[in-house]
Amino acid sequence: MTPRAKPRRISILGSTGSIGVSTLRLLEETGGPDAYEIEALIGGRNVDLLAEQALRWRPAITVLADEAQAGVLRARLSGSGLAWACGEDAVIDAAGRKADWIMAAIVGLAGLRPTWAAAATGAVLALANKESLVGCGRALIARVETHGGKLLPVDSEHNAIFQVFNADHRPQVSRLILTASGGPFRGFTREQLTSVTPEQALRHPNWSMGAKISIDSASLANKGLELIEAAYLFDIPGERIDVVVHPQSVVHSLVEYADGSTLAQLGPPDMRVPIASCLAWPERVAWDAPKLDLAALARLDFAAPDLEAFPMLALARRSLAQGEGMPVVFNAANEVCVAAFLQRKIAFLDIPEYVESAMMRAQLPSISSKTQADHGTSDAVMERALELDGEVRRLVRGLFAHDRRRA
Numbered sequence: 001m002t003p004r005a006k007p008r009r010i011s012i013l014g015s016t017g018s019i020g021v022s023t024l025r026l027l028e029e030t031g032g033p034d035a036y037e038i039e040a041l042i043g044g045r046n047v048d049l050l051a052e053q054a055l056r057w058r059p060a061i062t063v064l065a066d067e068a069q070a071g072v073l074r075a076r077l078s079g080s081g082l083a084w085a086c087g088e089d090a091v092i093d094a095a096g097r098k099a100d101w102i103m104a105a106i107v108g109l110a111g112l113r114p115t116w117a118a119a120a121t122g123a124v125l126a127l128a129n130k131e132s133l134v135g136c137g138r139a140l141i142a143r144v145e146t147h148g149g150k151l152l153p154v155d156s157e158h159n160a161i162f163q164v165f166n167a168d169h170r171p172q173v174s175r176l177i178l179t180a181s182g183g184p185f186r187g188f189t190r191e192q193l194t195s196v197t198p199e200q201a202l203r204h205p206n207w208s209m210g211a212k213i214s215i216d217s218a219s220l221a222n223k224g225l226e227l228i229e230a231a232y233l234f235d236i237p238g239e240r241i242d243v244v245v246h247p248q249s250v251v252h253s254l255v256e257y258a259d260g261s262t263l264a265q266l267g268p269p270d271m272r273v274p275i276a277s278c279l280a281w282p283e284r285v286a287w288d289a290p291k292l293d294l295a296a297l298a299r300l301d302f303a304a305p306d307l308e309a310f311p312m313l314a315l316a317r318r319s320l321a322q323g324e325g326m327p328v329v330f331n332a333a334n335e336v337c338v339a340a341f342l343q344r345k346i347a348f349l350d351i352p353e354y355v356e357s358a359m360m361r362a363q364l365p366s367i368s369s370k371t372q373a374d375h376g377t378s379d380a381v382m383e384r385a386l387e388l389d390g391e392v393r394r395l396v397r398g399l400f401a402h403d404r405r406r407a
């Protein structure tokens with residue numbers, strides 16, 4: 001283990017979630033509080049875990065999004081001398097504080113405003129919150145660059161591609177190949193998917209993740225979001241991004257070059273590995289990482305995805321091809337549907353039905369002219385994405401209500 005020579009100032013947006021906890025575990029394993037200064041820890045609702053993290057790491061500011069629990073946070077931190085705050089504005093303020101390295105790991109488009117604030121700090125932005133990228137696309141990337149920062153993808157597939165993507169050879173990149181585990185319903189027919197429950201959908205075979213991304217992995221919406229994410233991050237059109245099912249989750253993704261070489265990154269299915277790559281970038285950090293035992297694995301399997309049983313992948317691809325805000329519609333409709341499925345208000349196969357309806361009905365503002373005029377980095381781009389997101393959420397809830405009345 002090689003602790004860093006000098007402390008780095010770090011903020012974690014979504015520190016109480018799956019990625020946030022993995023990030024703090026990795027910081028423990030690479031030197032702990034002696035090696036890092038924590039600027040901000042930001043959580044949504046889990047006040048107990050947030051307070052515990054704050055007492056251990058002593059951040060300059062601790063923020064809980066949920067204002068209703070302000071009294072609890074105050075009590076937990078009383079006598080500690082730690083500064084804290086609650087509410088959405090406090091989240092955005094804390095996310096925009098100067099730091100060297102910021103982990104953006106809030107889930108859903110709820111993460112957009114804080115991630116957008118973090119993008120203007122000039123920090124290395126380790127981006128897990130894929131919905132923000134789907135919402136704002138290249139504008140978010142441009143914003144980071146304009147402010148002198150660097151965006152690094154945390155998502156295991158994109159982190160893999162980032163590690164083997166040679167930008168000098170971009171014209172010779174013929175294809176990006178995203179791997180997908182296939183989730184808990186790999187091999188299921190449409191018929192079998194009609195009655196699956198949230199409990200079954202949450203039981204991912206390889207990865208331990210938050211609820212929303214677990215459902216997305218079961219429906220392949222996650223791979224759809226990742227396809228859009230990859231198109232924006234690597235500036236490669238969707239037609240040149242393929243998806244292959246790889247149940248072992250060992251090959252995290254691949255870049256195919258025109259000369260016939262295909263480069264891949266391999267690793268155990270543990271998010272601390274891509275997080276470690278972002279943490280040390282452009283160096284590498286030694287830690288007690290789980291290692292691959294290829295002989296024990298013995299085989300790696302690959303298969304084409306079943307687009308008929310899992311229509312979300314094709315819908316995401318279509319939204320990317322349509323552009324002009326359609327990925328925002330895909331994402332917003334999916335978020336509302338995932339929440340409704342978790343609450344048992346709709347069935348698993350209703351998710352693609354409602355998402356497709358939303359994509360057909362949504363009124364898209366014309367965003368292209370203005371986006372180009374301001375180079376896509378102004379707050380207006382982000383506000384437009386949030387506005388469209390809100391409209392689509394209302395539209396889908398309206399469709400739910402209409403169908404309930406008819407039933």
Ligand code: NAD
Pocket residue numbers: 013014015016017018019020042043044045046065091105106107108110111128129130131154155156207208209210211212213271
């Ligand atoms: P999670 O649900 O476990 O955690 C989400 C975090 O965001 C929590 O800390 C929660 O308190 C916080 N949060 C939620 N709403 C908030 C709000 N309004 N304001 C402030 N904080 C809020 O989710 P996760 O699995 O850690 O995923 C986080 C992001 O990373 C997602 O965008 C997901 O797609 C992406 N990602 C996750 C994984 C994984 O292995 N878990 C892998 C790749 C990408």
Ligand code: MG
Pocket residue numbers: 155156157226
């Ligand atoms: Mg992923």
